[in-house]
Structures are given as structure tokens and as C-alpha cells.
Amino acid sequence: MDAPFPGSVFLGMSVDGFIARLDGTLSFLDGADAPDGGGAPDRGGDAPTPDDGEGGDFGFGEFVSSVDALVMGRSTYEFIAPFAEWPYQGRPVHVLSTTLPADADGRITVHRSLEDAVAALAGCRRVYVDGGRTVHAFLRAGLIADLTLSRVPVLIGTGLTPFGELAADIPLEHVGTRSFAGGMVQSTYRVRR
Amino acid sequence: MDAPFPGSVFLGMSVDGFIARLDGTLSFLDGADAPDGGGAPDRGGDAPTPDDGEGGDFGFGEFVSSVDALVMGRSTYEFIAPFAEWPYQGRPVHVLSTTLPADADGRITVHRSLEDAVAALAGCRRVYVDGGRTVHAFLRAGLIADLTLSRVPVLIGTGLTPFGELAADIPLEHVGTRSFAGGMVQSTYRVRR
Numbered sequence: 001m002d003a004p005f006p007g008s009v010f011l012g013m014s015v016d017g018f019i020a021r022l023d024g025t026l027s028f029l030d031g032a033d034a035p036d037g038g039g040a041p042d043r044g045g046d047a048p049t050p051d052d053g054e055g056g057d058f059g060f061g062e063f064v065s066s067v068d069a070l071v072m073g074r075s076t077y078e079f080i081a082p083f084a085e086w087p088y089q090g091r092p093v094h095v096l097s098t099t100l101p102a103d104a105d106g107r108i109t110v111h112r113s114l115e116d117a118v119a120a121l122a123g124c125r126r127v128y129v130d131g132g133r134t135v136h137a138f139l140r141a142g143l144i145a146d147l148t149l150s151r152v153p154v155l156i157g158t159g160l161t162p163f164g165e166l167a168a169d170i171p172l173e174h175v176g177t178r179s180f181a182g183g184m185v186q187s188t189y190r191v192r193r
Numbered sequence: 194m195d196a197p198f199p200g201s202v203f204l205g206m207s208v209d210g211f212i213a214r215l216d217g218t219l220s221f222l223d224g225a226d227a228p229d230g231g232g233a234p235d236r237g238g239d240a241p242t243p244d245d246g247e248g249g250d251f252g253f254g255e256f257v258s259s260v261d262a263l264v265m266g267r268s269t270y271e272f273i274a275p276f277a278e279w280p281y282q283g284r285p286v287h288v289l290s291t292t293l294p295a296d297a298d299g300r301i302t303v304h305r306s307l308e309d310a311v312a313a314l315a316g317c318r319r320v321y322v323d324g325g326r327t328v329h330a331f332l333r334a335g336l337i338a339d340l341t342l343s344r345v346p347v348l349i350g351t352g353l354t355p356f357g358e359l360a361a362d363i364p365l366e367h368v369g370t371r372s373f374a375g376g377m378v379q380s381t382y383r384v385r386r
Contacts (some may be wrong), residue, residue: 015198015342015365016356017210023277028362112383139348149208149377153367153382157359166350169308174346174376184366187378189208189346 004193005143007071007129009160012050012150012184019132019160024079027037029157033175041060041154047083052180058150059186064089068124071117071138076131081105089181094120096134114141135162139170146175153183197386198311198336200264200322203256205353205377207344212325212351218274221349236283240276245373251343257282261317262311264331267293269276269324270301281321287313289327307334328355332363339368339383346376 012029013019020026026048050057070088072080074097080086086093086107091106094117100110111117114137121127126145129138138144139162172189179185206212209336213219219241230371250383252336263281265273267290273279278302279286286301287310293303307330314320322331330369331337365382372378 015340015380060309124227147208151380153365155356155359155363155365157357157362163348164350166348169350170348172348172376174372174378177370177372177378179370180366183365185367185370187208187344187376 005121005138006062006126006146007138007144008067008126009125009129009135009144009147009162010060010149011135012058012152012160013132013162014154015151015165016155016157017161019162020160021156022165023096024159024160028154032099035037037050044098045083046085048085053182054180058146058180058184060087061089063148063189064091065153067091067126067128069094069121069122070128070130071096071111071134072130073097075136076134078109091128102156114138116141116183128164132160132162136164139163140166144170144191146187147172148188150184150186153185155184181188197338198314198331199317199319200337201256201260201319202322202328202333202337202340202342202355204250204323204328204341205345206349207349207352208292208344209348209350210354210356211274213353214349214353215218215351215353217268217353218288221347222262222345227358233314236254238276239278240273240280245377246375247373251373251377252341253280254282254340257284257321260284260319260321262287262314263321263323264289264314264327265322266327268322284321286329289330310373311336325353325355329357332356333349333359337384339381341376341379341381346378350380 011019050060052058059179069092072096095108095110096117098109102110129135171192173192175188175190177187200373204212243253247253262285264287270288288301288303289305291305295303364385366385368381370380
């Protein structure tokens with residue numbers, strides 16, 4: 001039997017579980033200098049780099065250095081695309097989209113289906129799965145091995161979420177939790193097989 | 194100016210933020226022996242008492258001893274009502290309902306509106322606000338002072354939630370987080386005024 005697909009999630013979210021507002025903006029994450037895109041886009045500059053206020057980046061750089069590749073949806077790609085510098089340390093970026101031209105951006109590989117993306121990522125030891133709809137699709141398909149969820153101390157009421165209907169409960173194992181001076185609480189879980 | 198209403202929330206939930214399944218059952222909380230009603234109703238016995246597996250109850254008893262009264266919705270009341278013993282240490286229980294007869298149960302006071310309940314609770318130093326819809330209504334109305342959220346390590350996909358649309362963001366202050374051997378992570382927040 002093949003090993004389970006090694007999808008890894010690293011998301012900043014509000015305490016009520018939203019990773020972005022309904023319009024895609026992330027300004028609410030600023031309160032605690034959140035990972036994974038804290039701050040409004042500053043197009044042309046570097047992609048938003050997390051700053052935990054203690055000289056670190058909430059473990060984001062270490063996480064990226066642990067993956068072989070990234071897979072994300074078109075919306076997340078289009079949020080990141082305008083930045084001159086990506087924070088992905090040269091890792092290959094795979095994008096799920098039925099509409100983006102295959103040659104849209106030399107930095108990415110476009111896939112028309114989740115199955116195609118998974119096939120292209122065969123052999124990876126760890127894959128960073130990003131974006132609300134993509135994380136949900138991979139969770140539903142049993143393709144997530146671990147999740148690091150960083151909650152910033154705010155309730156925003158509505159927004160985009162990586163969570164949603166599942167075919168069955170997904171039991172988790174709590175690996176660890178740490179909190180930061182700004183009030184962020186970061187928990188890591190492994191999916192139980 | 195009056196002091197803000199001292200509503201306190203103490204909820205067990207899945208990592209994806211659900212306090213019960215859509216049918217109201219709580220069995221998913223069993224995995225980590227959750228507070229606030231772990232386990233299916235065992236009617237006629239004691240109400241479900243939390244057990245953190247370390248000789249404690251996740252702080253539930255200490256929390257209840259800190260409140261002057263409880264307020265909950267009809268659904269939560271009807272879940273608790275069949276149990277011979279309530280875990281509320283004799284605190285008065287106020288129930289929001291437009292349908293329950295005023296004399297339905299000598300152990301409770303029925304209120305027809307949130308405003309009536311709040312008026313009846315004037316002078317309380319701390320009020321335990323319970324149940325998904327009631328917590329959401331009190332959050333929307335700015336009547337929650339603090340929240341203790343205990344997340345059990347499972348994703349369930351759909352269910353009842355205390356979260357939902359708000360008139361504005363509710364910024365929180367992280368008071369503290371602790372984790373338990375079974376994998377529950379319990380964070381306490383104060384609402385910033």
C-alpha cells in the first residue's frame with residue numbers, strides 16, 4: 001500500500017476559525033502579526049513575512065524549509081503572485097485551477113484537478129497545502145497528515161474557512177501548543193490514521 | 194456608566210469549532226473527555242461531568258463556582274433537564290425561550306427575550322452564558338466578558354457553533370492556554386473593551 005499523501009497545513013486564523021474575510025483581506029491577522037500573510041498586500045514588495053515580535057516568524061520559515069513543494073488554489077496564488085519575492089525558499093509551487101492558462105506564470109505548475117496535482121507530487125516527503133478551499137478539498141480526500149493552526153485573538157464573525165463538510169470525522173493527535181506575546185496560540189496536530 | 198454585562202463562556206468544541214453535531218449530540222467530545230457535556234445523555238443519572246483523566250474536570254467546577262447564575266437557551270436546557278443532578282452547584286438557571294411555559298420547571302426562570310434575561314441578572318458579578326445560539330446572541334450584543342474554549346482533537350465538518358455574524362470584530366486578549374493529556378487545548382480570552 002502506498003504511504004498516505006504527506007499534506008501539511010500551516011494557517012493563521014481568527015479564534016472563530018476564519019483565515020480571511022469574505023473579500024479575501026487579512027488585515028484582522030495584523031493584531032498579532034500572524035503567519036501566512038499577515039497584513040494587506042504591499043504589491044511589488046516582498047510577500048508578507050510573519051513577525052512574532054520576538055525575533056522569530058512563528059515557525060513559518062522552519063515549516064517551509066521542511067516541505068518539498070507547495071500546492072494551493074488559484075485564489076491564494078493570485079494573492080501571492082503580485083509580490084516580487086515569495087517566501088517559499090524556491091520550493092516548486094503547484095496551483096489548482098480550471099481557468100489559469102498552463103503557461104500563466106513560469107514560477108508555477110497549473111493542474112486542472114486535485115488528482116493531477118497529487119500525481120505530480122508523488123514522491124514528496126512533505127507538501128505544504130495552502131488556501132481555504134484547497135485545504136478543505138485535501139482534508140475531505142484524506143490527504144492531510146498534519147495541521148499547524150495559529151489563532152490570533154479576535155472574533156470576526158464571517159469569512160473564508162478551511163473547514164467544512166467531511167465524509168467522516170477526522171481524529172487528530174495533539175502534538176503541541178505554544179503561545180506568543182501578542183496573544184497568538186499555535187497548535188500542531190497530526191491526523192490519526 | 195453601567196459596568197459591562199459580565200457574561201462568561203465555557204465551551205467544549207471540536208478543532209473546527211463545533212460544540213455539538215447538527216442533531217445536538219456530543220459524542221465526538223468523548224475522545225478527550227471534554228468539559229460541558231461530554232458523552233451522550235444518560236437520562237435519570239447525573240449530568241455529564243467532565244473528567245480530564247488527571248483527577249480534574251478541566252476547571253469546570255472552579256468555573257461554575259465563580260459564577261452567580263447561568264443563562265442558556267431552550268435547546269441547552271432541554272438537553273440538561275432530564276438529568277437528576279445538575280452540575281451547577283445550586284446556581285440559579287435562567288432560560289431564554291418564547292415557547293416554554295413560565296412554570297415549566299421549578300428549577301429555572303424563563304425569559305421571553307435577551308433583554309428580560311439581562312435585566313433579571315442585573316447585579317451579578319459573573320454569569321455563565323451557555324449554548325451555541327445564546328452565546329452568539331450575547332456576543333453580538335456585547336455582553337460577553339470572557340471565553341474559555343476547550344478544543345478536543347477532532348474535525349467533525351458540520352455542527353452547531355457559537356460563532357457567526359457580528360456587528361463588528363471582537364478583539365480578544367489571550368489570558369492563557371493549557372493542554373491536557375488527552376489532547377484537549379483550553380484557551381481563555383478576555384474581550385477587549
